Amino acid sequence: MYPRSVSKNRGAGRTGEAGKRAGGWLAPSLLALFFLAQCCYWSVLCLRNLNREFAFSFSSPLPGFAFRPEVVRGLLLIFLFLFVANLAANLAGSEMTRPEWDLEWLAALPIPPPALIGARIIEKALTNSTGWLVFLPLSVVTSWFAGWGVLSFLLGISATLFLLFTLSLLELLLEFFLRRTLPAPQLRNIKALGSIFGVIFLYLALSMCMPAGHGYASFLYSWILHTPGALLYSPSGAPVGLLVHKRRGGVMYSFVWALVLLALESLIVTGVVRAILQKGFVMGGSRESGRRRKSVPARNPDRAPRFFAWFDAIQAKEVKLLLRDRNFMAQTMVLPFVMIGAQLLFNRGLVEAASRHSSYMAILAFGIAAYTLMFSAFQSLGVEGGALWLLYCFPQPLERLILRKSRLWAGIALIYSIAVFAVGIGLHGLWSRETMYRMTLVLMAIPIYALIGSCLGVFSFQPLESLNTRRMRTSFLYLYMFLISLFAYAIFVRGFWSRMEQIVLTALLSLALWQKVKDRIPYLLDPTAVAPAEVSLADGLIAAMLFFVIQGVVVLIGVRYGAKNIGFTQWLAFLIAGALTFGVFRLGYWRTKPGNIARFFDSGKSQGIGFGLAMGTAALGFGFVYLEMVAHLRIFSPQLRGLPISTGEPWLLALAVVFTPVFEEFIFRGLIYSGLRRTLGVGASVAASAAIFALVYPAPAAIPVFFLGVCAALSFERSQTLLAPVLVHAIYNAGILCIRHMS
């Protein structure tokens, strides 16, 4: 409804989300570069593994080839796997099941069919981004290893182009053939199968590209010995010939053969497609039909379906769609098993590790849940597709509906991950306190990641795009994958506090994203309007991170250039980090002018001063008692206990007492606390903001700083100006410095 309605009679400024999209190229290009680098690394590993695996075979390189015959066969096998994987994945991602087909109306234009088909082949080949990503690095690296130097780029690009064109021809043929012969439900089955086979073959290929020494892919290397060398003359193998030859003659010969093969394929495909075209484009109505009323046994209206009574209305709808949409079903329920199963199958070491270490088991349990969420929670809005308008007609906030969906998917993911733990504990008797901790951590993280996935899914969803394939921006999916991989760190880390830190930070991240989602949702279907600027928790978290990083860098530089007095350097670092972060954010807000930015002083609210003084004294008192306790109990090492002492320049210390509070209160109360308060109550906001405040300080100071954070947040809440917490902070700083000086 909306895409059409707003694009009716569109002028230049009305296209898509023209008004909303700015600077959207940087993140995707960075991601593309990252993946390209990753693929290059894998390619190098692949060749190294092959060379090492067959280093002791007695065969010598074939005449004219740069590698041993086993290595050539291995490469042929990998290219074949990648070829099949790419074909399957592209079929899965195609728009075959859409009733309307762009070629149908293109064919109605006065263009001769060969031109039409040719243009489609070229378009498909050149825009196959995963194809480029997969084949180009491997081809160039192979050619490089064969000793072609700079020329290997040219050879790599040629081989990739041959492969992409062959793939494109095959895809076109399959699409025409399948559309012509199969009804929509079966096309859906094929798509579902495609997504599963794509992953399996990708994993098969990848299993040969992993760091060696983990028992990877032992059985695949035995397959290589049975790989027929004749593959070199097949469509997927001919381009490999360009890369493995040592002499020019061999390369030329391979090039000519690949060209001949491609020409033959084109002839066959265009011939078949033209024959198909002569009988018309589609096999009549490609609509899926449900069942007719007559064929349904009369339903007893008094009997509510018991299964769906477990869910509320929107969850029940989601489950129904899941059970009926085979593609959705395969991706959400089957693919995670396939992916995890493939890892276990190819990586013998992993099975062993998982059966001995609870951390690997926890990784598996979290991994399977994360894959499930990637295809379900991430799609919370995506599955609504064109029917999203319905959700805007209900007296329920859309964000709450998304939350309920995310709860449903979290439940399903939890079942999967509990099953993994059950198998691990049941089969291998991995029951220990450490296992229990890790299990709790993973089970706590899954609902949080379901929410993060739902939020990122909302950002990636472009409801105004009319093409299904363009409705989801993949960069957010990659971001989600990145965040998921970060959690692996939390699983391996030891110690209660470090784990709590991870969970708290992840939960705060999900809250920050949730806030952004709530801001975005009212404007989701509006092509031009955006939410008015407001200070959010996300700003606060970014500011805290910036503060933390700059502070670390300054200390590092100080130590590098021989600063003797660590305590003094630390003070200086806080000051510089605070000033820079403060400046950057003030500049940003000066441009965006958010409505809810905290003010330092408000003449109408002078009672804040008294409250600030009282709270400051309380914080200082606590800090003093804590310092005494630490000194008596000898909890920390002597160096740490001496922090932050200073015999440095008094004027800089004065600056630290006056200005550090200004900068830090702006970040931790002005941004983080205000951001939290938009979504949470006073208690939770005070605790969470104080926790982040304590996190950026060195460990020994964490407890008094947490208390300082609580006092500052309370005085800010009370006075609604930043002056009060600045006073609290300044009194604390000055007091602690005095105490240190005197002792």
Next chain:
Amino acid sequence: MIETFSLSKQYGDFKAVEDLSLSVAKGEVFGFLGPNGAGKTTTILMLMGILAPSSGRGAIGGLDCFKDRVEVKRMVGFLPDNPVFYDFLRGRELLEFVAQMHGFPFREAQRRAGTLLGELGLEEVSEEFAVNYSMGMKRRLGLACALVHDPEVLILDEPTNGLDPRASKEVQERLINQARGGKTIFLSTHLLDMAERICSRVGIIYRGKLVVSGSLDEVKSNIVSGGSLEKVFLEVTRGEEPMDAGK
């Protein structure tokens, strides 16, 4: 019941709706007329809180259409110009889902869905996936979705588009009956004979601006003496109005 105060919407430089002020009283059937691309759908989407007004505001039952968009939906039923449904939900299930989302318990939702499907002649196809419906059936199902919670206000974008003559007549009669029962109806259309038959008041929007509004008789007698609604429509949308749209 429905009011707009200088409601405007701009897409970049393009002014889709400009300074629109109108009010529809309770129990009225208001026909919102205008040629293609005049700003009818944009106005309706703003009333539904789906688009954010660039300036001005709309209100239904005293609640702001954008700020209180969630609360407003309790009293509003909406039919878009091109209702799209889920791929794998049958007509009956869809209607039950909509009723449940409006807060009815499952059994009540089932009862309401059954009644409406029967009344709108969708009983036969109620177990078929709604995406497979013909244009007319989809529109009737959309209308059922708008009616299922018995709202006080109906906002309908081209309600009889794509319906065959019999279905169109039935829908029009249903709307007249709803209005008699005290419901307020705001419908957009470019079918003038339908507007003449069922609307108590009309407004004509042209290039984003409301050029005429009033009761049928007022509109007819003020613009062209003794003319039909068609003559009025052709007169006010002749293109000699100041065309500052796009500047």
